[in-house]
Amino acid sequence: MNDIAAPLTRKGPPKPSDALSRIGSTAEPHEMRDPFDIGEALTALSLSGEPVTVFPSGWIEPLLARIESVDPELPHFVLDFSGSERPPAGKVTLIASLGGNAKLQFDLDQSWKPTPDNKMHVAAEFPPSCLVLNRRAARRVETPVGVHYMASFRIKGNLIELPLYDFSQTGVGLRATPEQCFGLHVGKKLEGVRLELGPNLVINADLEVRLLRPFRTFLLGEQVQIGCSFAGISMQMQQTLERFVTTGAVERRSVAR
Structure with missing residues (x-):
């Protein structure tokens, strides 16, 4: 019960209670235009x-659907409207939740004709852009390419080292293979984690796993996003993280818990 198998299980058909609202006019989403990023988001939804x-x-x-498959080479994806109905020809707005901390929204305009093998499946090209509304309370900083950002901790005596892909004042995001996630589950406490936030800051902190989300990258294959929140950090560390997130600089190399 404590491994990654349950989070990797694909959800069943959507229910009316799963319906999401459009991103509000007063919200401040950012625009995603890179086909690679769009493909990764759609693949995560499919998985x-x-x-x-x-x-x-x-x-x-609204109508409800799931993404049945994604082909980044074409690029297109297939929507499954089983249990609902296909939209009429014309423009539609699609909204989905990404990992519980962001909302994805984009528009498509097409005939919505079914695929030859399934009358409830519809193929669609990647949208040229998507709106992404991040619902995190704290500013998130993505780790730069080529700089050492790592988390090191032990599970049952085994040393685990995972790369960080982002961090904020409230937590960190890690990336792992499915095999590296055995022993992890939502709610798992990780004690004494060593976090190397680039060349200028190393901290030790306790973390709590809040999110396990499978996704696929075109280069690395199956991956898992691990979202962790800080557990009981000191005021000194909070101030140091706030300064680091805001300016990208700290005054000293190491901070104790």
Whole structure:
């Protein structure tokens, strides 16, 4: 029960309660235009079976679907409307949750004709852009390429070293293979984690696993995003992290817990 098997299980057909609202007019999403990033987001949704809410133009009540498959080479993806109905020809807005901490939204305009092998499957090209609304309370900083950002900790006596892909004042995001995640589960406490935040800051902190999300990259294959929050950090560390997140600089090399 404590391994990665449960989080990697694909969700079942969407329910009416899964429907999401559009990103509000007062929100401040950022725009994602890189086809690589769009492909990764769609692939993550396909692997997890996350519900996709579909609003045809002029409709108040949405349709529900899942992403059945993604082909980044074409590039296109297949939507499965089983249990719902296909949209009428024209423009639709699609919304989905990414890992529980972000909302993805994009528009498509097409005939919505079914694929030859399944009347509830519809193929669509990648959108040229997507809106992404990040719901994290704290500013997130993505780790730069080529700089050493690592987390080191022990599980049952085994040393685990994982790269950081982002961090904030409230927590860190790690990246791992599915094999490296055995022994991890949502709610798992990680004590005495050594965090190397580039060449200028090393801290030791306790973490709590808050998110396990499978995804696939074109270069590395199956990966798992591990979202962790800090557990009981000192005021000194909070101030140091705030300064580091804001300016990218700290005054000394190491900070004790």
